[in-house]
Amino acid sequence: MFSWIRTLVTACWRPLQRYVRVNMDDVTLGCADDSLxxxxxxxxxxxxxxxxxxxxxxxxxxxxxxxxxxxDSIFVGVYDGHGGPEAARFICDHLFQHLISKGLLEIMEPYPKMCYKMLFQQQDGFLTLVRRTCAIKPMIAAIGSCCLMGVIWKGTLYVAHVDNSRAVLGSISRSDNIIAEQLTRHHNASMEEVRQELRALHPDDSHIVVLKQGTWHIKGIIQVSRSIGDAYLKKPEFSVGSPVLKAEPSICTSVLQPNDRYLIFASDGLWKHGIARRLLTMALHEASRKRGMTYDQVKKLEKGVGRYFHDDITVVVMFIDHELLGGKAVPELSVRGFVDAVGPSNFTILEGMDPEARVPEP
Structure with missing residues (x-):
């Protein structure tokens, strides 16, 4: 197995033995010293x-x-940018902070209402940034991001997404087998139901979805049907056409059950080809195979060139131990992917907050 991708698998694979039965024979330790x-x-x-x-x-x-x-909470956010990093960075900088500033994770007003508020606030906030900067950077109107967010709060799982990314819940069956349940559905023109929805919304536009080199695209341009940003496909002021994308999230909630063992949150770059390091190894080996190359060749590719073989890939794997629910407190941490810094989380803002208080409308 190739070294630096193998180590990417190890990070999330090794602790899995604590929660389910796995073969650990091919596990290595530590991260590879690789800037990518x-x-x-x-x-x-x-x-x-x-x-x-x-x-x-x-x-x-x-x-x-x-x-x-x-x-008594954990928040996961995966933001898969396209056209540039600005929209994804905006969400990463603002979404969680906005949730915390409103106290919504402690008060937990009805989750669908909360998610609609938060994600539309991200959409409006980024479009405000686009309006301020498009005169000097016109291409910012073509920058967007998918958004997948998940919260476990006092034993209940809440997931919302506007994207191609996926959240998967892994459970143990009565026969001790692992069962994987996809919690999200794609907002992507590759899905027949999405194409039908688009055609119904735009009955006079025969080119609302176009098959391009074997892949369905909206207006022949983009695959995702929902996103944050992409102003040129949402606001007439940035384009000559009618709006075709939206930022409305899909939402699900569930109470964690005793047989639930792990959650995977990952960007589209993973699911296109195939936990974190184990899954990424599978994805990049598949990307190499499809191009007729070895992994040794792929790992020597510079950033930018690698985009022709695979996308940026983000994976978060959350292991669930029901014996720890309501148990010993752990440090509150804030970890950002690809930024080698860990600090205190702003969950501490919620200390002392009255859970009966109501959140004012934004």
């Missing part, structure tokens, strides 16, 4: 462990991501 690969092997959260891995392919890293841990 970043990983956080194992950190604590309030009901288990998490691991985190990112690999860069683009000239500028377009994936942005974060994990925020609290006393």
């Amino acid at each position: 690969l970043w990983c956080k092997d194992l950190e604590k959260h309030y009901c288990g462990d998490f691991s985190f891995a990112v690999v860069q392919a683009n000239e500028v890293m377009e994936d942005q991501s974060q994990v925020e841990t609290g006393r």
